[in-house]
Amino acid sequence: KAGVTQTPRYLIKTRGQQVTLSCSPISGHRSVSWYQQTPGQGLQFLFEYFSETQRNKGNFPGRFSGRQFSNSRSEMNVSTLELGDSALYLCASSLAPGGWEAFFGQGTRLTVV
Amino acid sequence: TQLLEQSPQFLSIQEGENLTVYCNSSSVFSSLQWYRQEPGEGPVLLVTVVTGGEVKKLKRLTFQFGDARKDSSLHITAAQPGDTGLYLCAGAQGAQKLVFGQGTRLTINP
Numbered sequence: 001k002a003g004v005t006q007t008p009r010y011l012i013k014t015r016g017q018q019v020t021l022s023c024s025p026i027s028g029h030r031s032v033s034w035y036q037q038t039p040g041q042g043l044q045f046l047f048e049y050f051s052e053t054q055r056n057k058g059n060f061p062g063r064f065s066g067r068q069f070s071n072s073r074s075e076m077n078v079s080t081l082e083l084g085d086s087a088l089y090l091c092a093s094s095l096a097p098g099g100w101e102a103f104f105g106q107g108t109r110l111t112v113v
Numbered sequence: 114t115q116l117l118e119q120s121p122q123f124l125s126i127q128e129g130e131n132l133t134v135y136c137n138s139s140s141v142f143s144s145l146q147w148y149r150q151e152p153g154e155g156p157v158l159l160v161t162v163v164t165g166g167e168v169k170k171l172k173r174l175t176f177q178f179g180d181a182r183k184d185s186s187l188h189i190t191a192a193q194p195g196d197t198g199l200y201l202c203a204g205a206q207g208a209q210k211l212v213f214g215q216g217t218r219l220t221i222n223p
Contacts, residue, residue: 090155100205104157
């Protein structure tokens, strides 16, 4: 059974640009959550989608947005990139919404220069 | 507000020693999960504990969920260099989002 796939693995963008990250969950999983991980802040929750609906949202500015498609694949978008957005962005999929067992992808390492 | 506090934050020990990592909260969780993460990779789920007082063993790793379901511990026996990594605990509260601790960075020296 294939795991969670995130693309791309690495990305370099300049300030002011926007970026779209993709996540394909484990087959059969309908819940997808996104996290930002930085050395100083640890894992910070961005948002969760289940059946194409955003169920939970973390404390991030409106520049961070996401969506989920009917096949459960999810994308997150960050507009007007700032240097502080440099981080490892992780996607996790679960069978059920909320806090049940989360399986993570390898992440997308975003560097903003 | 950090609902889950992990201790210690950093731990460096010699191969063969035993260690315990703690995950504490004032909140009750319906389940608690432990993950291990290596640099540049996503966290990998090690175990999920659900019942208060539950103990689960995974080879040299022993996980315990507190009786009141507010805390958990991870004990590693005879640590090996391959155990090196960032250990994260995460608590679930029903349908709410998973809450992560800040992590314990473990280094096992050969």
